[in-house]
Amino acid sequence: MRRFLIPLAAALALAACGPAPKQAEHVLTYASPYPPGHPFSRADREWMAEMERASGGRIAFRPYWSGALLSSDMSMEEIRHGVADIGLITPIYAKGGAHLLRVQSGFYGGVRDIAEQIAVYDCLAGRFSGFAKELHGLHVLAVQGGNFPGVLTRTRPIRHLEDFKGLRLRAQSDAVDVLKELGADPVNMPMSEVYSALAKGVIDGVIAPADTIKSLHFSEVAKHFTSIRFSRGAYPARAISDKAWRRLPQDLRDLLSDGRRTWEAALNRELLQAEADGIAFGRENGIDFASLPPEEQARFDGLYNRDAARQAERLRSIGIDGVPVFEAAQHLITTGSAGRCTRGGKL
Numbered sequence: 001m002r003r004f005l006i007p008l009a010a011a012l013a014l015a016a017c018g019p020a021p022k023q024a025e026h027v028l029t030y031a032s033p034y035p036p037g038h039p040f041s042r043a044d045r046e047w048m049a050e051m052e053r054a055s056g057g058r059i060a061f062r063p064y065w066s067g068a069l070l071s072s073d074m075s076m077e078e079i080r081h082g083v084a085d086i087g088l089i090t091p092i093y094a095k096g097g098a099h100l101l102r103v104q105s106g107f108y109g110g111v112r113d114i115a116e117q118i119a120v121y122d123c124l125a126g127r128f129s130g131f132a133k134e135l136h137g138l139h140v141l142a143v144q145g146g147n148f149p150g151v152l153t154r155t156r157p158i159r160h161l162e163d164f165k166g167l168r169l170r171a172q173s174d175a176v177d178v179l180k181e182l183g184a185d186p187v188n189m190p191m192s193e194v195y196s197a198l199a200k201g202v203i204d205g206v207i208a209p210a211d212t213i214k215s216l217h218f219s220e221v222a223k224h225f226t227s228i229r230f231s232r233g234a235y236p237a238r239a240i241s242d243k244a245w246r247r248l249p250q251d252l253r254d255l256l257s258d259g260r261r262t263w264e265a266a267l268n269r270e271l272l273q274a275e276a277d278g279i280a281f282g283r284e285n286g287i288d289f290a291s292l293p294p295e296e297q298a299r300f301d302g303l304y305n306r307d308a309a310r311q312a313e314r315l316r317s318i319g320i321d322g323v324p325v326f327e328a329a330q331h332l333i334t335t336g337s338a339g340r341c342t343r344g345g346k347l
Contacts, residue, residue: 024052024060026248028240031070031084032063033192039215039274040088041065043266044238047142050262055255061086072190076239080137085244089138091235092172093190100130100320101235106174107312107329108233109305114268117145119338120329121234126341128325135236139245141256142263144237146209147275149175149230153205154198157224157288161296170194171207175230178300178307179207191216198222211274214281225282228292228300233329238263305330 030048034041048061064070070078075089076098091101104124111117121143125131151158151169158164165183172188179186187203191212197203198221205222206212207230213219245253282289292300308326315322332338 023057025058026252027060027062028085028244029069030061030063031068031078031087032065033067033070033072033075033088033190034065036063036065039211039270040267043263043270044088046266047259047263051255051259054259055252059252059255067192072192076135076138079239079241082241082243086141086238086240089237089239090190091134093188098134099315099318100128100322100325101134102173103311103315103322104131104325104329105172105233105235106304106308107326108333109231109301109308109330110333111231111233112333114145114147114234114271116333116336116338117232117234118143118264119341120332121145121236123332123338123341124325124329125236127328130320130325135239137242138236138239139242140236140239140260142236142238142260142267143234144264144267145234145271146232147211147271149207149209149232150225150227151205152208152213152218152222153224153226154201154222155224156204157290158226158228158292159290160293161300167204168202169205169207170197170203172230172232174232174308174311175207175304177311178303181303181307194218195221209271209275209278210282211271211278213278213285213287215274215278219282219285219287223286224288224290226290226292229297231301231304237267 030044032041032044036045048063051059052061064084069084070087072090073093073095075087076091076094078084079087079089091098092105094102108117108120111120153167156163156167161182164179168185168187169179170189171179171186176186176188189197191208194206195216195218198206198218206218208218210225213225240256312322312326
C-alpha cells in the first residue's frame with residue numbers, strides 16, 4: 001500500500017499544478033494515457049465541451065493527457081483512489097481484479113460492427129452481476145467498441161495462417177491462445193509501448209486496427225498489413241470515481257449519465273474516420289495491404305470461437321462462471337437481438 005500511496009501523492013501534487021479552468025461550481029479532472037490529438041482524445045474533448053455547455057457552465061474539466069496522471073494497466077485502481085476524477089480505463093490491460101471484463105471481450109465472434117459490440121456488452125452487463133462487481137468504486141460513463149484488428153508486421157507479410165509461425169506479436173489477451181495455436185509468440189503490452197518495441201525489433205508485429213498506422217505512427221516501423229478479422233468486443237472505457245460521483249448533485253449526475261451516448265457516438269465517429277485515414281495514410285507511405293483468403297478466415301473464425309469457449313471455462317478456476325456469459329454473447333450475436341435488451345439485460 002505504501003508503494004502505491006507514494007506515487008499517488010505525487011500524482012495528486014501534479015494535479016494541483018494543472019491549468020486553471022474557467023469558473024465553475026464543479027471542476028473535474030480528466031486523465032488519459034493518450035495525447036490530445038489522438039482520436040480517443042478528440043472524442044473525449046468533444047464530450048467535455050458538450051457537458052460544459054449542457055450544464056450551463058456549472059461543470060468544467062481539467063484534462064491531463066499523454067499519461068501525465070494515468071497508466072494503462074492500473075487505470076481502474078488509479079481512478080478508484082482519486083488520481084483523477086474521471087479517466088480512460090482499460091480493463092483489458094488490468095493486471096488483476098478485472099478477469100471477466102478482460103476475457104468477455106473475446107466472446108464476440110461474428111459481431112458485425114461497433115454499435116452491436118456496445119449493445120451486446122450492455123446486455124451482458126445488465127444480466128450478469130460479475131461485471132458490476134469488477135467495476136466497484138467506479139461509475140461507467142462510456143463503453144467503447146472498436147474497429148476490427150488486422151495484423152501489422154515489420155518485414156514478413158501474413159498471407160496464410162501458416163505465416164504466423166515464429167512471429168513475436170503484441171496481441172490483446174483474447175487472441176493470445178489462438179496465436180499460440182498458430183505457432184506465433186504473442187505478448188500482451190499496452191499499445192503505448194508498441195511503437196518502441198517494433199522500432200527495436202523486440203516484436204515482429206502487432207494485432208491492431210488500421211487506424212494505428214497513422215494515429216500511432218506505425219507506418220514508420222512496420223510495412224505489411226493483413227486484414228484478418230479478430231472479432232473484438234466492447235468494454236467499459238471511461239469512468240468516474242464513486243467519490244467524485246457523490247460530490248455532484250443529482251441533476252449533474254443525470255447529465256453525465258445521459259451524456260454516455262454523446263461520448264460513445266463521438267468515439268464511434270472518430271474510430272471509423274481514423275480507420276479510413278489510417279488506410280489512406282498507409283497507402284501513401286508504402287504499407288503493403290492484403291486480405292486473408294476467405295477459407296483461411298473461416299478457419300480462423302472457428303479457432304477463435306473455440307478458444308473463447310475454453311477461456312470462459314477456465315474462469316471457473318478463479319470462481320467466475322464465464323460459460324453462461326459466452327453463451328449469452330453468442331446467442332445475442334447469432335440472433336441479432338442485442339438491440340432489444342432491457343436495462344436489466346433481458347430480451
